[in-house]
Amino acid sequence: MTTGALEALQVVVLLLVGGAATLVVAVPGRVRPVLALSFYGLLLAVLFLVVQAPDVTLSELVVGAVALPLILLLTIAKVRDPAPAPGAAAPGPPDQAPPDQAPPGAGQPGAGQPGQPPGAGGDGGQG
Amino acid sequence: MTPGQRRWLFLVGVAGLVAFLGWGIAGLPAFGSYPGPYGPAITARVVQQTNATGVVSAINFEYRGFDTVGEEFILVAAVAGMSVVLRRLRGERADAARDDPSDLDPSATDPSGGRRRVPVTSGAVRMAALALTGPTVLAGWWLATHAQTSPSGGFQGGVLLATAFFLVYLSGEFIAFRRLSPVDVVDAAEAIGAGGFAAVGVAALPLGLPYLDNYLPLGSPGSPGAVTSSGTIAVISLLVGVAVAAAFIQLIGEFLEQTLLIQRRPPARGH
Numbered sequence: 001m002t003t004g005a006l007e008a009l010q011v012v013v014l015l016l017v018g019g020a021a022t023l024v025v026a027v028p029g030r031v032r033p034v035l036a037l038s039f040y041g042l043l044l045a046v047l048f049l050v051v052q053a054p055d056v057t058l059s060e061l062v063v064g065a066v067a068l069p070l071i072l073l074l075t076i077a078k079v080r081d082p083a084p085a086p087g088a089a090a091p092g093p094p095d096q097a098p099p100d101q102a103p104p105g106a107g108q109p110g111a112g113q114p115g116q117p118p119g120a121g122g123d124g125g126q127g
Numbered sequence: 128m129t130p131g132q133r134r135w136l137f138l139v140g141v142a143g144l145v146a147f148l149g150w151g152i153a154g155l156p157a158f159g160s161y162p163g164p165y166g167p168a169i170t171a172r173v174v175q176q177t178n179a180t181g182v183v184s185a186i187n188f189e190y191r192g193f194d195t196v197g198e199e200f201i202l203v204a205a206v207a208g209m210s211v212v213l214r215r216l217r218g219e220r221a222d223a224a225r226d227d228p229s230d231l232d233p234s235a236t237d238p239s240g241g242r243r244r245v246p247v248t249s250g251a252v253r254m255a256a257l258a259l260t261g262p263t264v265l266a267g268w269w270l271a272t273h274a275q276t277s278p279s280g281g282f283q284g285g286v287l288l289a290t291a292f293f294l295v296y297l298s299g300e301f302i303a304f305r306r307l308s309p310v311d312v313v314d315a316a317e318a319i320g321a322g323g324f325a326a327v328g329v330a331a332l333p334l335g336l337p338y339l340d341n342y343l344p345l346g347s348p349g350s351p352g353a354v355t356s357s358g359t360i361a362v363i364s365l366l367v368g369v370a371v372a373a374a375f376i377q378l379i380g381e382f383l384e385q386t387l388l389i390q391r392r393p394p395a396r397g398h
Contacts, residue, residue: 051159054278055183058270062286067375070293074382 006050013047030080034072041065178345179357184274188363192339196324199367203321206374213381221388248297256298263291271368275357281364285371292376301387308380313373320370327359327366 020040027036041064048057128136156162169186179185187195215221271284296304328339336342339359346356354361 055280055283058279058283059286062283062290066290067286067379070379071382074379074386078382078386 010047010050013043013050017043017047030076031073034069034076037072038065038069041068174351175348177341177357177360178348178351179275179360180352181273181275181277181279181357181360183278184280184364185357185360187280188274188360188367189339189341192328192363195363195367196328196339199321199324199370202371202374203317206317206377209378210381213385215389219389221384221390253298256294260291260294260298263287263294267291267368267372271365271372272361273354274364275360276352276354281367281369282371284364285368285373286375288368288372289375289379293379296383301383304380304383308376310377310380313376313380317370317373317377320366320368320373323366324363324370327363 017040020036020043024033024036024040027033041060044064045057045060048054048060161167169190170182173182173185173190174180177185177189179189267284267287267290269284270279270287271281274280274284292304292308295307331338331340331342334340334342341358341360343358343362345358346353350356
């Protein structure tokens with residue numbers, strides 16, 4: 001590949017990385033930014049490849065595109081789904097609503113305890 | 128402070144940031160130029176000195192091996208700290224998650240009595256994960272053992288090896304993953320990998336050489352790039368691969384356990 005073509009490729013990928021980074025902070029919800037982050041990691045790996053750093057490409061692929069989004073997704077799954085009190089099953093499954101559709105603020109951990117029916121709140125915090 | 132004042136403060140700050148950033152960027156060397164003396168010096172000598180054609184690995188595990196030992200132990204310390212933070216606390220209980228039957232049949236009742244429910248993994252995901260497990264192990268092993276010949280290394284290979292274990296989780300259950308990677312074995316592998324790296328370095332001292340000096344045979348000098356031809360570089364890369372694989376299995380396993388098994392409330396006593 002000629003130097004000019006390589007530099008053009010580098011500029012294109014750099015612009016794509018900038019676009020993907022903007023996407024990460026611009027998309028709403030909690031799960032979709034993580035998916036955007038994974039896509040951004042993938043593009044960053046491509047950028048490292050076109051600036052001729054294949055070692056860093058491999059590291060970025062496994063860490064930026066896979067491991068970090070995975071940890072974030074697991075954390076989101078942990079905090080959005082507090083287990084309801086045993087024996088006090090809510091009438092409807094509380095975690096059926098897609099979390100991304102919730103209005104901002106409604107899904108904050110601790111803000112609403114969606115799994116807890118009003119009558120079962122007596123033992124919360126004293127156990 | 129009124130919003131108007133705050134906006135002015137912000138604008139002044141941004142103007143300053145843009146000015147200094149622009150000044151700094153204007154003074155940078157041209158894109159791709161490298162003014163330092165070390166890069167050309169090392170690239171001119173590295174193959175001749177180490178017989179390794181994976182130049183980045185030779186630098187990581189030989190010329191600046193001492194830094195890499197430190198990075199290795201940073202990873203180990205970080206994973207140990209994470210294990211402490213994510214341990215099961217008083218007031219939490221470990222409980223097996225159940226597959227969510229309403230995923231397959233909306234009319235099914237929930238037999239778990241309010242336990243955490245996990246959506247059933249689709250057959251396509253299970254099949255893909257199963258099909259990818261073998262190639263992932265192969266790729267991880269290849270990367271970890273070929274740092275000396277090609278762009279790769281123990282870190283990248285180790286993370287890929289760990290990924291293979293999570294593919295097992297995706298194609299089966301958490302229990303299958305745990306059975307395949309018992310905590311004791313993972314801990315031991317992490318200790319052997321990280322401690323082995325340090326020990327390879329210390330072993331140079333009785334030979335009268337500096338710490339982490341390359342004391343193993345380098346193979347025939349005329350034919351660089353063979354797997355066995357770089358002395359300690361290959362050994363260290365493999366040890367790093369073992370340590371990193373164990374660290375990532377530990378790390379993501381802890382997160383999986385928190386998400387799938389550990390629940391916030393203790394069992395209610397009154398019911």
